[in-house]
Every structure is written in structure tokens, then in C-alpha cells.
Amino acid sequence: xxxxxxxxxxxxxxxxxxxxxxxxxxxxxxxxxxxxxxxxxxxxxxxxxxxxxxxxxxxxxxxxxxxxxxxxxxxxxxxxxxxxxxxxxxxxxxxxxxxxxxxxxxxxxxxxxxxxxxxxxxxxxxxxxxxxxxxxxxxxxxxxxxxxxxxxxxxxxxxxxx
Numbered sequence: 001x002x003x004x005x006x007x008x009x010x011x012x013x014x015x016x017x018x019x020x021x022x023x024x025x026x027x028x029x030x031x032x033x034x035x036x037x038x039x040x041x042x043x044x045x046x047x048x049x050x051x052x053x054x055x056x057x058x059x060x061x062x063x064x065x066x067x068x069x070x071x072x073x074x075x076x077x078x079x080x081x082x083x084x085x086x087x088x089x090x091x092x093x094x095x096x097x098x099x100x101x102x103x104x105x106x107x108x109x110x111x112x113x114x115x116x117x118x119x120x121x122x123x124x125x126x127x128x129x130x131x132x133x134x135x136x137x138x139x140x141x142x143x144x145x146x147x148x149x150x151x152x153x154x155x156x157x158x159x160x161x162x
Contacts, residue, residue, distance in 0.1 A: 024149040027102075027119055030095045034122055037088045044081040050074055096120060111148050114141050 099119055106112045110132060117128040118141075125138035132141055 026095075027099055027115075030092055030099060030119055031122055033088055033092045033095065037085055037092065040081055040085050040088065044078060044085065047074055047078050047081060108148075111144060114145050115148075118145065 099115070103112050103115050103120070106115065113132050114128055117123045117131050118125070123131065125142045129136040129138050129141045
């Protein structure tokens with residue numbers, strides 16, 4: 001199953017979509033991308049909280065040559081952080097859509113729920129177990145996830161429609 005065609009109703013054209021294979025490590029990337037987004041948001045908040053008004057320093061020492069604009073430096077740093085965050089959010093959005101398409105192709109409802117809660121909702125294993133219900137523990141849902149990717153259900157690969 002390498003290609004599937006479909007008709008775009010608005011454009012009345014046929015497009016070809018290929019199946020892309022993702023390893024479990026790639027599926028897990030959305031979790032780490034979101035952690036990285038949090039990290040850069042904290043840095044942005046810290047940059048924004050820095051005082052932009054500098055008091056005059058009066059000393060008997062001569063001033064260094066050159067001009068420094070700390071307010072502009074902070075503003076440039078903020079813009080760089082914002083652009084980085086936007087790029088990471090876009091990457092997370094793309095990855096999330098790929099994983100969502102993959103989840104809908106899984107036959108087992110429990111596995112679908114586990115993968116959704118862990119990799120889309122970004123929940124820790126303990127909460128994933130509570131969401132799935134039953135007598136599941138954090139370790140049991142983690143092992144179901146691990147076995148699913150190792151067992152040959154996907155041969156450690158996930159098929160995703162692009």
C-alpha cells in the first residue's frame with residue numbers, strides 16, 4: 001500500500017498521497033518538541049521581565065567607547081525567541097496531524113487511546129492509565145505501548161498518510 005488517490009471536491013482534481021513511515025522515536029518527538037516550546041516560552045518571559053529602563057551610573061571611571069542599546073538588544077532577543085517558538089509550534093502541529101492520522105488507522109481501541117493520550121495529549125503514563133480505565137497501571141499502559149511498536153503490529157514503524 002504505497003499510494004492512495006482521492007478527489008478534492010473544491011478543485012476537482014486527483015491528488016496522490018504517499019504513505020510515510022515513522023519510527024516510534026519520531027512519534028515521541030511531539031512530546032519533546034512541546035517540552036522545548038515550554039522551555040523557550042520561559043526564556044521569552046524572562047527576557048520580557050527584564051527592566052528596559054536603566055538607571056544612570058555615576059562613577060569617576062571613564063566610559064568605554066562604543067554605543068550599547070540594551071533595550072534594543074532585549075527586543076531583538078524577544079523577537080528571536082518568538083520566531084523560534086512559532087517554528088517549533090508549526091513542527092508540533094505537523095507532527096500531531098501525522099500521529100492523529102496514524103491513530104485512526106489502529107484497530108485496537110485501547111492502543112488508540114494510549115497513543116492519543118500519551119503523544120497527542122502529552123499526559124504522563126499514570127494519567128494515561130487513569131484515562132484508559134480498567135485495571136491499567138502506568139506500567140501496564142507503557143508496556144502496551146512498547147509492545148505495540150515492537151510486536152510486528154507495525155514492525156516498530158507506523159504508517160502515516162501524508
